[in-house]
Amino acid sequence: MIDFFLEFSLEGFFKAFMVLFAVIDIVGSIPLIIKIKEKNEVNPAKASLVSLGIMLAFLIVGEGILGLFGVGVRSFAVAGSLILFAMAVEMIMGVELFKDDGSGGKMASIVPLAFPIIAGAGSMTTIISLQAEYSFINICLAIIANILVVYVVLKLTKRIERLLGPGGIAILKKVFGIILLAIAIKLFATNIPALFENLHGTK
Structure with missing residues (x-):
């Protein structure tokens, strides 16, 4: 247990937090x-808790699920970097690469807010990808910290929109898009050499 907490790194926590913050993009949402x-009753606490549960569950069992398919964390990290790259292109260029499936219903706090808007495919991919770079405790705390931010934004949505205005939100989206693009390139460059080494080692 002590070793678990000794793995905590402020730098690792901050970097993992920023990656997830850029991917979740709650301000841009x-x-x-x-x-x-406007059309549904939204409970910020419920949406936040469900999102937290989904992300932590994927952090704990996601790698095991990959193992069933014979996929390593580094392989998933490379695949994840490509997804993050596409998401960054969306944010920077204002194009739509991932189509909305139009899911919805009475449980708006859970679907589509908690999943897939907050804890969606991008978040899942990122959580697995981060495990190739950072310790479990850093990622876990980064998820919790991001959910706290999500809760505050959900509670103060209209006030934040009035404060930033459409232009402010658009600028933030571009800025975090560029950050996410840089992260995707770093993630790809860090993990791709190890994959080639493994391929050569199996020959």
Whole structure:
């Protein structure tokens, strides 16, 4: 247990937090959240807790699930870097590469808010990818910290939108898109050499 906490690194926590923050992009999702709130009753606490549960569950069992398919964390990290790259292109260029499936319903706090808007495919991919770079405790705390931010944003959605304005939200989206693009390139460059080494080692 002591060793578990000794693995904590402030730098690792901050980097993992920023990666998840950019991927979740809760600030950039404010217009979408407002649109959902106009037609559905949204419970910020429920949405946050469900998102937290999904992310922590995937952090704990995600690697085991990959193992069943014979896929290593580094392989998933490379695949994840490509997904993050595509998401960054969306944020920077304003294009739509991932189509919305239009899922919804009465349980708006869970679907589509908690999943897939907050804890979606991008978040899942990122959580697995981060395990190739950072310790479990750093990722776990980064997830919790991000969910706290999500809760605050959900509670203060309309105030934040009025404060930032459409231009402010658009600028934030571009900035975090560039950050995410740099992270995707670093993640790819860090893990791809190990994959080639493994391929050569099996020959």
